[in-house]
Amino acid sequence: MVGKLDIEVFYDNILPEPNLIIFSGRGIVCVWLIEPVPYKALPLWKAVENYFYEQLSYVGADKKSLDPTRVFRIDGSVNSKSKREVVVEYRHGDRYVLRDLQYEYLPELTRTGTGKKGRKGELVRLHNIQTLHYARLLDLIRLAELRNYDLKGYRELFCFLYRYWSCCLTDDPDEALRQMIELNAGFKEPLSEKEVIRATKSAEKAWMARNDAKANEEARKKGYPGAGYNLKNSTIIRWLDITPEEQRHLQTIIDANEKRRRKRERDRARTGELRRGQGAKTREEYLEEQRERTEDKAWQLQKAMERHPDATNKQLAMMLQISVRRVQQLKRLVKN
Structure with a gap:
């Protein structure tokens, strides 16, 4: 009944107060509204969702409700299965900031120690893995764009x-399948829906094994990090024939050469910032200063030649306190 919901985690400050509570006719939906975030924040959003799910699992929380494309029933509509009216209880209108939720409820994600054990360490590990899966999905889409979706031979x-990494990110094989079919439809020459589902079925099986304790145990006995596909960048690059130029546009699917190139760029940028902070000139400023000096010396040489038309290059060099070679260079500028 509206107003009678009593979930202790909201009162013990284990979870923040929801903005909305939807009585859907078949269950209860808690909704937290957040300020807009960039798409790259999806892994953090997913980590917060997983944490909230864990805290509510004791009251039967449904993990299928965690995918980012979930749409809930609206107030006043009727649930076609239970024939009950959907009712929404509005608790408050203050939107949460995603980073604030992280710092207040998942502070372990802000720490960098790799030796963590237990549930907190597991949350950090899952967040890192989800971030990697999301970045790789973005890399696949970017690579398809770079090739103008002409992917014959690689479809x-x-x-x-895409299906495997999407399963890992969303924990929803149906949503992963839908997204993969949508990706295939965007190819210049897409595979038939039946063919692409059959060709990628093993991706879902690998994801299921990845979430199976026994399968993971067996994989570790064989020397693998765990069940599922633990692909190296070099393997993905070889499978998809990703060129060095294409790697420049990707986030994570890059080889050692590209990593070194990026490190050199970062080092140069840091060095440049340091030099500018110490008062060093930029290259453009330096070149402009040199140009002005050259023009000034050329003007001085021209005046000296007008006053001493019979002077030799050596004599002119002594007058201007520059080298004979510099006099010869400046004379060419004066003549031009």
């Missing part, structure tokens, strides 16, 4: 990887 691999 099965693209769809397989």
Whole structure:
């Protein structure tokens, strides 16, 4: 009944107060409104969602409700299955900031120690893995864009990887399948829906094994990090024939050479910032200063030649306190 919901985690400050509570006719939906965030914040959003789910699992929380594309029933509509009216209880209108939720409820994600054990360490590990999966999905889409979606010869691999990483990110195989079919439809020459589903079925099986304790145990006995596909960048690059130029546009699917190139760029940028902070000139400023000095010396040489038309280059050099070679260079500028 509206107003009678009593979930202790909201009163013990284990979770923040929801903005909305939807009585859907078949259950209860808690909704937290957040300020807009960039798409790259999806892994953090997912980590917060997982944490909230864990805290509510004791009252039967449904993990299928965690995907980012979930749409809930609206107030006043009727649930076609239960025939009950959907009712929404509005608790408050203050939107949360995603980072504030992280710092207040998942502070372990802000720490960098890798030796963590227990539930907190597991949350950090899951957040890092989800961030990687999301970045790789973005890399696949970017690579498809770079190739103008002309992926003949690579379509099965693209769809397989996309379906697997999407399963890992969303924990929703149905949503992962839908997104993969949508990706395939965007290819210049898409595979038939039946063919692409059949060709990538093993991606979902690998994801299921990845979430199976026994399968993970067996994989570790064989020397693997765990069940599922633990692909190296070098393997993905080889499978998709990703060129060095293409890697420049990707986030994570890059080889050692590209990593070194990026490090050199970062080092140069830091060095440049340091030099500018110490008063060093930029290259443009330096070149402009040199140009002005050259023009000034050329003007001095021209005046000296007008006053001493019979002077030799050596004599002119002594007058201006520059080298004979510099006099010769400046004379060419004066003549031009």
